[in-house]
Amino acid sequence: MSNDSSITLQFSVEREDYIKLFSHSPVIRKLKWFVTFANLVTGILVYVAMQFVEVIFLGNEFKIFNGELMTYSLILFIIFCIYTYRKLRTKTLNRANENFNDIYEGRSYTIEYNIEAAEFLIGNRRRRVPVDSQMEIVKTKRYYFFYWGKSMGRNIFPIPIYGSNDYMNKIDKIMEYIYKEGKVKTRELDE
Known part of the structure; x- marks a missing residue:
């Protein structure tokens, strides 16, 4: 920990895990x-258009539920x-790969x-991502x-759940503070 009011994590991210992060985003x-x-x-419009052709151009009788046309649709x-x-x-894969490379x-x-501020400071530029009702966490x-907000920009990020005991203690402490806030949407993803 850097001091009593913040917890710092340093890690690397695998490409396939970032692609999974990107692919499962709310957007x-x-x-x-x-x-x-x-x-x-589109399927309904195609069905209606085929009904129109069937009745007007082929002179067949109008049926609301035409089995053949429903099958085609x-x-x-x-x-x-x-x-x-x-x-x-x-x-999605192309965009995820571009973002991962960057x-x-x-x-x-x-x-x-x-x-104290209930926010993440991300990367070297220390971009601020608040822990509020716009955040969703997927475990x-x-x-x-x-995931924060509705954009697919740099406000999405992963945090690995594996590592040394010190690292795991830091993650547990961060998640404890986040859950204490009670504003964040959470869900689990079965892989």
Whole structure:
């Protein structure tokens, strides 16, 4: 510890763990729901368009639940989902790799938790990230993932849960202070 009012941690981060941090962020999770909803709306619009073609151009009788058209629409919905999820995954991986290269690669990373101000001071520039209602913490087997706000910028960071006894004591103390604040959303991630 640097003094009584702050706790300092120094560690390195693995690329695959940072990619996991990035991929499980609240923004990406919301984006996945949005993509699913957009694909569902697209599937419904395709069904309506095929119904229109069926009735107007082919002169067939109008049926609200046309089995063939529903099957085609469902297949298209699945294809849209597979395509958009792959695109989203590729873009997420590319962005995560870029961020990792900029922030963590080949460097030891320093995070300080200021007890009095209830905030993290991150990196050499000591960027301030407050522990408040905008923060979400996700616990995995190897890391605590911290997300602050709605952006995907540098206000997301991991803290490893493994290390020396001194390091583990510091993490326990930090998490104790954070939980005492009671403002942070937390969840566990099964890997």
